[in-house]
Amino acid sequence: MSRLTIAGLVTSALLAGVAFAAEEPNADAYREMTYGDRDANPALLVIDRGEELFKEKRGPKNVSLEQCDFGLGAGVLKGAYAQLPRYFKDTDRVQDAESRLLTCMTELQGFTVEELTKQTFANDKRNEDNTDLEALTVYIAAQSDGMKINAPAEHPKEQEAIKVGEGIFWRRQGPLDFACATCHADDKKRIRLQNLGNFSKAGVDVQKTMSAWPTYRVSHAAVRTMQHRMWDCMWQMRLPDAQYGSPMTVALIAYLNAQGKDGTYALPGMSR
Amino acid sequence: MPSIKLRAKALEGGLIEVKALMTHPMETGLRKDSAGELVPAHFISEVIVTANDKEVMKANWGGSISKNPYMAFTYKGAVGDKLKLTWKDTKGGTDSGELVVA
Amino acid sequence: MKIKLITVALLTALGTTVTVAADNDIAALVEQYIASGFKQGEKQHTERIVQDETQKQCTTYRNKIPSEMQKAFMERERATIKYPESGKLSGNWEQGQKTFTDGFAWRVGTIMPDKPDAVRGGNCYACHAADPKEVAAGNIGSTLTGYGKLRGNTPETIKYTYEKIYNSNTYMPCSSMPRLGHNGVLTPEQIADIVAFLVDPESPVNK
Numbered sequence: 262m263s264r265l266t267i268a269g270l271v272t273s274a275l276l277a278g279v280a281f282a283a284e285e286p287n288a289d290a291y292r293e294m295t296y297g298d299r300d301a302n303p304a305l306l307v308i309d310r311g312e313e314l315f316k317e318k319r320g321p322k323n324v325s326l327e328q329c330d331f332g333l334g335a336g337v338l339k340g341a342y343a344q345l346p347r348y349f350k351d352t353d354r355v356q357d358a359e360s361r362l363l364t365c366m367t368e369l370q371g372f373t374v375e376e377l378t379k380q381t382f383a384n385d386k387r388n389e390d391n392t393d394l395e396a397l398t399v400y401i402a403a404q405s406d407g408m409k410i411n412a413p414a415e416h417p418k419e420q421e422a423i424k425v426g427e428g429i430f431w432r433r434q435g436p437l438d439f440a441c442a443t444c445h446a447d448d449k450k451r452i453r454l455q456n457l458g459n460f461s462k463a464g465v466d467v468q469k470t471m472s473a474w475p476t477y478r479v480s481h482a483a484v485r486t487m488q489h490r491m492w493d494c495m496w497q498m499r500l501p502d503a504q505y506g507s508p509m510t511v512a513l514i515a516y517l518n519a520q521g522k523d524g525t526y527a528l529p530g531m532s533r
Numbered sequence: 534m535p536s537i538k539l540r541a542k543a544l545e546g547g548l549i550e551v552k553a554l555m556t557h558p559m560e561t562g563l564r565k566d567s568a569g570e571l572v573p574a575h576f577i578s579e580v581i582v583t584a585n586d587k588e589v590m591k592a593n594w595g596g597s598i599s600k601n602p603y604m605a606f607t608y609k610g611a612v613g614d615k616l617k618l619t620w621k622d623t624k625g626g627t628d629s630g631e632l633v634v635a
Numbered sequence: 636m637k638i639k640l641i642t643v644a645l646l647t648a649l650g651t652t653v654t655v656a657a658d659n660d661i662a663a664l665v666e667q668y669i670a671s672g673f674k675q676g677e678k679q680h681t682e683r684i685v686q687d688e689t690q691k692q693c694t695t696y697r698n699k700i701p702s703e704m705q706k707a708f709m710e711r712e713r714a715t716i717k718y719p720e721s722g723k724l725s726g727n728w729e730q731g732q733k734t735f736t737d738g739f740a741w742r743v744g745t746i747m748p749d750k751p752d753a754v755r756g757g758n759c760y761a762c763h764a765a766d767p768k769e770v771a772a773g774n775i776g777s778t779l780t781g782y783g784k785l786r787g788n789t790p791e792t793i794k795y796t797y798e799k800i801y802n803s804n805t806y807m808p809c810s811s812m813p814r815l816g817h818n819g820v821l822t823p824e825q826i827a828d829i830v831a832f833l834v835d836p837e838s839p840v841n842k
Contacts, residue, residue, distance in 0.1 A: 298605075300540060300552045300554075300603075300605075301552070301554070301603040301605070302554075302603075303554055303600070303601035303602075303603065305538055305554055306536075306538055306554050306556050306601055309538070382746065384746075384747075386567075386747070387566070387567070388558055388560065388564060388572070388600065390558075421661075421664065424661045424664075425661055425664045425665055425668055428661050428662060428664070428665035429665055429668060429669065429672075431694060431697050432665060432669065432686075432694045433686065433690040433693045433694050433809075434669075434683065434684050434685075434686050434690055435683045435684070436683060436741060436813070436818045436819065436820060437739065437813040437818070437820070438689075438690060438693075438813050438814055438818065439813070440693075440694070442697070442698075443775075443811045444775065447775075449774075450773075450774060450775050451773045451774050451775070452761045452762065452773045452775065453760060453761055453771045453772065453773050454771050454773075455773075457775075479599070482599065482600035482601065492746070495673070496742055496744060496746070496747065497742070499683065499739065499741050499742055499743065500673065500683055500684060500743075501673035501674055501679035501680060501681050501683065501684065501743060501744055502673060502674040502679060502743075502744035502745060502746050503672060503673055503674075504671070504672055504673055504674055507668075507671060507672045507673075508668050508671065508672065509668040509669060509671065509672025509673075510672065512668055
């Protein structure tokens with residue numbers, strides 16, 4: 262076996278040389294051409310719908326969401342998304358924008374969590390339009406465009422969420438033995454031509470990703486939110502459907518936003 | 534809810550840049566539903582933009598244009614022009630949006 | 636690993652005293668969050684979130700197994716390897732090319748599950764280059780272009796390659812590569828076909 266291992270090392274060294282000499286596949290120019298014009302983002306249409314949904318009197322209690330507190334006080338949306346997830350005293354837990362939205366839609370408007378989460382994401386295979394939750398979320402998030410990622414890490418529960426999120430990031434499971442870290446803990450890695458980003462260290466990679474969501478995913482013809490991204494990664498790892506707004510997904514987002522602190526939001530994003 | 538998002542701005546040389554986003558499913562006619570049946574085509578087939586009631590752009594579209602399409606073009610015009618964009622689709626649907634170039 | 640519980644007193648904005656958990660408590664909380672983090676129901680296959688010993692160790696040590704544990708680790712993985720009934724560890728390279736290229740399938744849940752009977756592939760191009768004509772190859776794994784040309788088509792190479800694909804952890808504890816045979820993603824016969832795709836002189840990998 263040791264002989265084989267040495268042969269393996271020599272081979273990888275040779276091949277590494279080959280890979281180094283060849284030009285790295287790079288789709289950045291294509292991306293800039295396709296997504297560079299911010300006015301071209303169909304998410305802008307979804308944001309308009311989200312604004313209407315936000316201001317409309319809805320639900321059994323027939324009230325709007327204008328008194329919803331996203332952390333900066335009732336009704337304050339400007340900059341609120343940039344400071345999420347955070348600890349909320351009334352629910353005694355750390356919440357991201359989407360789990361907080363569920364709180365307001367149940368508490369203020371009288372919807373039930375069951376009906377709200379029956380279908381959280383538009384089904385792109387059926388060419389569906391974005392769900393109300395997605396439209397509301399991108400509207401709320403867009404009010405932090407140009408601001409810096411600045412989720413608080415003062416309350417012990419906020420610190421706990423970040424630590425637990427990091428633990429979840431490294432946890433390996435499922436039929437592919439994957440953790441989030443399998444794809445997102447090294448520099449300059451790709452799945453096929455898709456850049457992955459190293460999120461295990463603070464800095465540009467994670468800032469770029471966290472500041473660009475919610476994003477209009479052209480391949481889905483729909484806006485996708487961070488909760489969808491969390492579900493999608495778990496689904497790709499061949500795991501069960503992640504629970505929308507669960508402490509697990511919120512903790513992961515808290516960890517990622519802590520890693521991506523000070524990145525500047527460019528919302529809505531637009532991507533493959 | 535306005536289904537069209539229309540923007541315009543004056544560029545140098547007397548050109549006006551018009552940008553438009555349109556809410557539309559743009560069904561190609563080639564997609565199958567979960568039962569395996571083809572979903573009938575339903576897409577915007579014609580877009581006309583007028584400035585002060587004079588046609589400045591006309592486009593004939595097919596099923597290869599994406600959902601919620603985006604379009605941008607320039608024409609020779611001036612601040613104060615009254616723009617109107619109208620689309621028609623393959624099911625006889627139509628919608629329009631208006632804007633004064635500022 | 637720190638066993639002792641560290642209690643840190645912190646003053647919050649409200650002036651109350653609270654505690655921050657230590658590493659072991661965080662690990663326990665991770666399990667709690669995971670347990671409540673997924674939907675329930677038979678279509679969800681929640682057994683997939685339960686870790687085996689290998690996954691647990693790789694999680695605890697963040698994929699860096701201490702050197703004194705590595706021998707036992709790799710021996711445990713080697714013991715899981717099953718070989719094709721035919722005894723042939725290198726099969727049909729053309730079939731192997733297809734299996735190498737096909738996606739894993741096997742996604743579950745109620746939102747967008749794969750058909751349970753969908754043919755499972757290795758989805759190898761997600762991470763590895765192989766046939767130089769396939770430009771959209773990932774780079775998480777090493778490039779396999781010219782694999783057979785460089786390593787030869789010997790019984791040793793074939794055995795190593797088969798075992799590496801069946802259970803990657805046999806040769807590298809906590810490899811990023813899924814244990815494709817051990818976890819049941821691919822059958823022994825499918826793995827033998829992939830081996831042929833990698834080592835056969837006629838395969839485009841070695842042209």
